[in-house]
Amino acid sequence: MTKHQTSSTQSLKFPLIEQAKQDETSLFSQSWELPDYIKSNLKHTLRPYQEQALSNYRFTQTKIKPNPQHVLFNMATGSGKTDLMAALILYLYKDEGYRNFLFTVNTNSVLMKTIDNLTNANNEKYLFTNRIEIAGEHIAIQTVTRYPKIQQPDTIYLKLATVQTVSSDLFTSKENTMGVDDYKRSPVAVLADEAHHYSANTKSEKEAENTWESAINKILTARDDLEAADSSFKKNLLLEFTATVDFDKESIYNKYRDKVVYRYPLSQFMHDGYSKKVKRIETSANDDEKMLNVVLLSQFRKYRALAEGVSSTFKPVIMFKSAKVAVSRKANKRFNEIISELNPESLIKFIHKQQMLDSNDNAILELAYRYYLQNQPDLPRIVSEIRRDFNPKNVLNANDASGNMLEKGQYDALNTLESPNNLYRVVFAVAKLTEGWDVLNLYDIVRISDEAKANKNSTMVEAQLIGRGARYYPFEISGKRSYRRRFDNDPSNRQLILETLHYHTMNEPQYLKQLVSSLKQMDLPTGKDLKNPPIEVKLKSNFKKTDVYRHGKIYYNEAIDVPDSYFDSIQKYGIDHKPDLQRNLNYGSHEVNYGALAAATETKTINVATFNDRYIKKAIQKLEFYKFANLKNFIPTIHSMREFIYGDQWLNARNLKLFLTVPIEYRADSLTSDEILTVTVNLLKEYQVKIQTGYVKKRGTNKFIGYPIKDYLSNYSKRIPNYDTQTQFDKSQDIDNYNMKNDTFYIYENAVVNHLEYQLIQRIQGHLQELQDKYHKAVYLFRMDETMHRESAKSDDLKLHQYQQHPEYGIHLTGYQPDFILFLENTDDFYFQIFIEPKGMSGERFENELWKEELLLYMTDHHAEMEFADNAANVRISGLKFYTNGDGRGTMSQLTELIKHTKPDKD
Known part of the structure; x- marks a missing residue:
């Protein structure tokens, strides 16, 4: 369980999970590592949570007697359940002796995708390596409609069928179909995907569910009367997989409480960074306007990717979701007309109209609009590219008459959208893609409002589609591929746009309330994509006229290279x-x-x-x-x-x-x-962070370099964090924009700072008179915000590096930039530079930062050790203890004493 789950779900107990956890932490348990025969035969490396799921299942088969026949894996959409199934097939074959596997699903579309994933070695999404080898033997995977009576060695027999086909074969006697005797002859392991369709969850069960429940019971019990005392006897198994289980319903919980072997909820999956982020674009625009908006955004995303060095094969896909097939086809036709009629003049007119709409406060759309307006001379080429990329040939309508999405190669096209050879940019569909569709480069989903419903069932379908679309796309940057988000901390949105799914919907309060409720029920964190423009922080014009700005310097110590031989103990980190x-x-x-x-x-x-x-x-x-x-x-x-x-x-x-x-x-x-x-x-996790951050190839020295103030202090922009109420992560940000025009000691017109930082500024102001009494020429407070130099190498210059040798842990090699510098100058041209760092944290987090304070205080007490690159004998550099809320540690008293007893050197 995680903190992100609802309180009711948190309180539920699942014995298999608890027993597996207890066994894993027992000192008397033999630890298990993922076998090489699984690692070497899977195309993808299993993620830690997938390994844990496999480990939990292995526990049920090796340490619980009798072994559970029926288990459930409750794992988030997009978390790689099919990879886990492939690993389980190998495990059950090698360690448990199963050779016959039945994979069953609810729809033909999911079935066709899985057949390719598990059996077609030429398919890009094939899950195994081209040659499966275990214990030196080549293992063949053979697809069958019926398990052979005489079975070949070194062979895995795999039957893939819909649940309807399996049930029909069992209850209707037909030639060349599998009846109960076939499941009785040899042990079978059943892998049931999207298993929530087969669970009885109301008193009035659907006939298909009754048929499935009866069929699976026949399969599971088919060999019971053959059970022997010898340990080699094997029962039939059922392994269910689903992202959607309503455990809040008592009947469902009672059915599965002792069958759930592993859980990995969607919020945890997204929090761990394995998915895109999800933002909602709520707009009053009509469907035509939404269509053109999403095209402009999608193309802007493509251009942004190229500018960031992403592989040229990057291709963002749009999906238009309709309530009915007729509506989808009508929307498809209208979309083609909009693209064919687009020209530079109509595009500019459209953008200006959208920008005038009071309701249009979407941040990402504004970024796209700005891009096209700034590139007006190049619009003929851009429009030409849009018309080419979104040509009707690159638009796929998945609403075929048969319901199987097999016509005209639709199925193959839908499941290879990431392929460089697949040129489709747009998919029109109703509801059939809510399950089994695992396209990764889907970046925009548009809700067509025509005839759309706003009831619980329809919004839940939308929420499920959003969850499926949030799968992460592992694009390449400079030849490097990542399977987790890379740009969560990018404040500009320029890179985060490559890791965000946008859901374009209508701005209708009752519908949005129901949608948000469905998203909460799915445990799917989203937020509105609101405009959050950066605030410009400007240097005061009067300050720029001073000698301090034109000729003054700020000092940081020099860093030199560190050899690998330095890292010879844990203390060095x-x-x-x-x-x-x-x-x-x-x-x-x-x-x-x-x-x-x-x-x-x-x-x-x-x-x-x-x-x-x-x-x-x-x-x-x-x-x-x-x-x-x-x-x-x-x-x-x-x-x-x-x-x-x-x-x-x-x-x-x-x-x-x-x-x-x-x-x-x-x-x-x-x-x-x-x-x-x-x-x-937890101890080793803390050590991990310190080892990762401590392995730095530079170390500080006692030599200080002066950097011209006019080159390093400049105007900059900063955003105030705008957190959506629907996300479940920490929102404890208190940054605000404060007017500082009348505060002459502060060099910026405004201060975009948090409450503690502003409190420090006010404390400095309270001591302003005593500072000015001694330092008649200049008293200035510099806010050293790292956003000033975020995109230049200058940010690495303005960092302090610890240079004193600590008796226990040596030297912290990581450099850091204190938030404030108090710059003082008297009439003797004596410069006093005091570093000040506010800290709002407490406990262990505070203690882990104390090395920074030790450096600040060391500089204060050991001025004689400092050397200056420019032989500056008239400079004094000091630091104060951390400033905490309410000045609880007496930082201002230290400042007063420091000012009182510091005199210019007269060398």
Whole structure:
């Protein structure tokens, strides 16, 4: 379960998942790694959650007696259930001895896609390697309509059929079809995709569901009367897969509570970065206007990709979703007319009209409009490209009469839209693509409003389609491909547009309320794509006339190259690793924060006598980062995992002791091995972050370089974060725009800062008179925002690097830029530069940042050690302790003392 699930779902218990988790964390359990025969025979590398799903299933077949015949994998749309099925086929063949597999689905379209994925080695989406080899033997996958009575060695027999066909064959005696005797003769493993269609979830069940339930019961029990005492006997198995299970319904939960073997909800999938982000464009535009808007956005997305260095094969696809086939065909016809009639003049007129609409406040559309307006001289070429790219030949209508999407190669075209040879940019469809369609380069879905309904059923279909369209597209940049989002922190939207799905819908309150409800029910986080223009932060014109701006400098220390040989201990990564590990125990829903909550919670420290190196090894096995091949990239001096685990300079696992801070009422004998392992895993996760950030190829020196203020302080733009209420992630941002025109000490006309930063500015203002009394010539506060130089190499210049040697962890190599510089100058041309850093965090996060404060204070206390590149004897550089809310640490008092006792050097 994750924090993103509803409270009702959170409280539900699934015994198989709990048992698998307990077994995995047990010290007496033999840890299991994904076998090489699975790794080497799958085209795709399994993701950690897919490996966990497979591990959970293996647990049910090896450590639970009797082995469960029927299990359910509840995994998000787009999370790679078919890859998992391919891995399970290999596992069941090799480890459990199954050779006969039945793959069943609810629709022919999904069936055709899966046949290609599992059996067609020439298909781009084939899931296995071209040659499957296990234990030195070539394994053939043979598709059958009926399992042969005499079976060949080294062969996997795979029957793929719709649930309707399977049921019909069982209940209707026909030649060359599979009856109960066929499932009785040899053990069969059934893989049921989109299994929610087959579950009885109301009192008035559909006949198809009754037929399926009866059919599957016949298949599962077909061999029961053959069961023998010997261990080689195998029952038939049913493995169900679905993203959609309504566990809030008691009947569904009761049916599946002891069958669910793994869960991976959609919100977790999206939070982990394996999907596109999803934004809603809610507009009052009519369908014609929405069609042209989405074409302009899609083409802008294509141009943006090329500008960012994405492979030229990048092709964003649009889908138009209609309520009825007749409406879809009518919309298709109208779309072709709009494209054929488009010209540069009509395009400019359209954009101006859209920009005048008060209701049109969509950020991404405005970016697209701006692009076309800025490139007006080139519009004839752009319009020509639009008419070519969206020519009727590149528009696919998936509303064939047969319902199977097989006419004119439609099926192949729909499932190869990512292929460079597939030129389709647009798909028109009704509801048949809501399942089984796994196109990755779908970036825009448009709801055609004509005859569209706004009831719960229709909006749930839309929500499911949005979830399917959110699958991530692993495009290449400079030859490198990623399968997770790369640009979540891109404030410009220029790159994030390549990782966002937009759903274009109508601005009708009642419909939107129902849609949002359906999206919540699906656990699918989305938000409105609202305009959020960057705010320009301008230098004051009066400041630009001063000698400080024209001739002054700001000083940061020089960084030099660091050899790999430097990284010879864990301390060199800024990790204060001690033999006595002091950690906190998450106790129930309350986390005891060591050393911080003593006033609120009475605590005690217990020695965990059972802690030993096995926990370290077990935790390492659970974390992908600590695989040796990867770890070696960050710790070049280690030669083996054993050295990392047991070496004196590294984890030194044999000599570690664990002490836990727990509530005073906590009984030490209540501590479980699961809790100890969780603490250990969290420790290594923290070390992972420090190792990754600590492996820096530059280190600081005591030599300071002056950078001209006029070259480095300039106007810049910054956005105020605009979080949608429908997302379930942290929205605790408090950035605002403050007018600073009348505050002469502040060099910018406005301050786009958070509340704590603004509080610091006000505190400085409160000390302004005493500062000006001593520094008559200049008192200025610089806001050093990294967005000033986001797109230039200058941002790397203005960073401080730790250069003092810490007795325990050496030197933090990571550079950082304190948020503020207080710049002071007196009549003797003595310059005093004071770095100030506000910190709103607390607890361990605050403690992890303290190395920055140590550097600031070290500069204050060791001025004599500093060297200056320009022999500047009249410069003093200092730093203050972190400023916290309400000046709780006395930062302003330190400033007062510093000003009082600092005098110009008279060398």
